[in-house]
Amino acid sequence: MPGVRFGPDVTGAAFCPHDGCANPLRLLRALHAAMQRHGAAYRPDAPARAVRPDGEGFTADTPAGPIRATKLVLAAGHGTPALADALGLRVPMRAERGQIMVTERVQPYVPLPANGIRQTADGTILLGTTHEDVGMITDTTLAGEATIAANAVRIMPDLARARVVRAWAGLRVLSPDGFPVYHQSERFPGAYATICHSGVTLAAVHANDLAEAILAERPPDTLRPFAPERFDVPQAA
Amino acid sequence: MFHRPPDPTRREAETVTVTLDGRPVRARTGDTVAAVALLAGLDHTRTNPATGERRAPYCMMGTCFECLMVIDGEPSRQACLVTVREGMVIERQHGAPRLR
Ligand SMILES: Cc1cc2nc3c(=O)[nH]c(=O)nc-3n(C[C@H](O)[C@H](O)[C@H](O)COP(=O)(O)OP(=O)(O)OC[C@H]3O[C@@H](n4cnc5c(N)ncnc54)[C@H](O)[C@@H]3O)c2cc1C
Ligand code: FES
Numbered sequence: 001m002p003g004v005r006f007g008p009d010v011t012g013a014a015f016c017p018h019d020g021c022a023n024p025l026r027l028l029r030a031l032h033a034a035m036q037r038h039g040a041a042y043r044p045d046a047p048a049r050a051v052r053p054d055g056e057g058f059t060a061d062t063p064a065g066p067i068r069a070t071k072l073v074l075a076a077g078h079g080t081p082a083l084a085d086a087l088g089l090r091v092p093m094r095a096e097r098g099q100i101m102v103t104e105r106v107q108p109y110v111p112l113p114a115n116g117i118r119q120t121a122d123g124t125i126l127l128g129t130t131h132e133d134v135g136m137i138t139d140t141t142l143a144g145e146a147t148i149a150a151n152a153v154r155i156m157p158d159l160a161r162a163r164v165v166r167a168w169a170g171l172r173v174l175s176p177d178g179f180p181v182y183h184q185s186e187r188f189p190g191a192y193a194t195i196c197h198s199g200v201t202l203a204a205v206h207a208n209d210l211a212e213a214i215l216a217e218r219p220p221d222t223l224r225p226f227a228p229e230r231f232d233v234p235q236a237a
Numbered sequence: 238m239f240h241r242p243p244d245p246t247r248r249e250a251e252t253v254t255v256t257l258d259g260r261p262v263r264a265r266t267g268d269t270v271a272a273v274a275l276l277a278g279l280d281h282t283r284t285n286p287a288t289g290e291r292r293a294p295y296c297m298m299g300t301c302f303e304c305l306m307v308i309d310g311e312p313s314r315q316a317c318l319v320t321v322r323e324g325m326v327i328e329r330q331h332g333a334p335r336l337r
Contacts, residue, residue, distance in 0.1 A: 106334050107332075
C-alpha cells in the first residue's frame with residue numbers, strides 16, 4: 001500500500017488479487033439501468049403482502065392490485081420467510097447487525113480496498129464493521145463505533161485526522177451457516193427462494209448460473225448443496 | 238468588507254497575534270478564528286472538495302460546516318467554534334484535507 005503508514009501492531013497482511021470495491025450508489029444506478037434495458041418493470045408501489053399459488057402459476061397480492069406470474073422468485077432479504085410458507089419454501093434466517101462509519105472526503109490515501117477500511121472514488125473513507133446479534137434493530141451505538149474507530153486507527157494511525165461525518169447500520173441476510181440458500185419448492189416447482197450474504201461478491205454467480213438454473217427449472221449439481229435440506233441434520237453436541 | 242462595531246465599554250481589549258495564511262494578524266482575545274478571517278478580509282476560507290467552489294463562514298454558530306479551516310495543522314476544524322490563541326497558525330483549507 002504505497003503511501004500508507006501502518007501502526008506498530010501491524011505485522012503482516014494478506015493480498016487477494018480478486019478483491020475489489022463496488023460503489024453502492026453507482027451499483028444501484030447501474031442495476032436499475034440494466035433492468036430497464038432488459039424490459040423489467042420496477043414496482044416500488046407494489047410490495048407483496050402475500051404470495052400464493054393460483055392453479056396455473058402464482059399471484060402476489062399488493063396495494064396496487066394482484067400481480068400474476070408463471071414463475072416466482074422470492075429474493076426479499078429479511079422479508080423472505082414471511083412470504084415463503086404459502087409456497088412450500090423454507091428459508092431459515094437470522095439477522096446480524098453491521099455498523100459502518102464514513103469520514104469526510106480526504107485526499108486519496110487508501111490505494112486498495114482493505115477489510116474494514118475502504119476509500120471511495122469521492123474521497124470518503126468507509127470504516128467498519130461490527131458483527132452483532134441484536135435482532136431486527138438498525139440503531140448505531142457509541143460502543144460499536146468506538147470499536148470500529150479504534151481498530152482503524154490502530155491499523156492506519158493517520159486516519160485519526162479524518163472527521164467522521166455519518167454512521168449507520170445494516171442487517172446481514174444470513175442463513176444459520178452463513179452460506180446462501182437457493183431453494184426450489186417441491187410442491188410448486190415454479191417457486192424459488194434465494195437468500196444470501198455477500199450478494200455483491202456473488203452477483204456473477206446469481207446473474208449467470210442461478211438465473212439459468214431457474215429458467216431451466218432445475219438446479220445444476222454445483223448449486224444443489226445450497227438447498228435448505230442441509231439444516232435437517234441433528235446438531236453435534 | 239467586515240469591520241468591528243465600536244465597543245460600547247471602550248475597554249482597551251487584550252490582543253493576540255496569530256498567523257493567517259502565513260502573515261501575522263492581530264486579533265482580540267475571545268475572537269473566533271472565523272471572525273478574525275472575515276475581519277482580515279478573506280473572501281473565502283476553504284474550497285469545496287467536490288466542486289472546488291470557494292466557501293466562507295456562513296452561520297457562525299457551528300451548524301453549516303462552511304467555515305472549515307486548518308488550525309495548528311489540524312484540518313477541517315470549524316473556525317466559528319474555535320477562539321484564537323497567541324501564536325495560533327491558521328490556514329485556508331484547499332479542497333479535501335491530507336491525512337499526512
Ligand atoms: C454491514 C454490511 C456489510 C456488507 N458487506 C458486504 C460486502 O462487503 N460484500 C458483499 O458482497 N456483501 C456485503 N453485504 C451483504 C449484502 O448487502 C447482501 O448479501 C445483499 O444485499 C443481499 O441482496 P438481496 O437482494 O438478496 O437482499 P436485500 O438487499 O435485503 O434486498 C431485499 C429487497 O426486498 C425488498 N422486500 C422485502 N420484503 C418485500 C415484499 N414483501 N415485497 C416486495 N419487496 C420486498 C426489500 O425492501 C429489499 O429492497 C453486507 C451487508 C451488511 C449489512
Ligand atoms: S460558519 Fe457555519 S459552522 Fe462555522
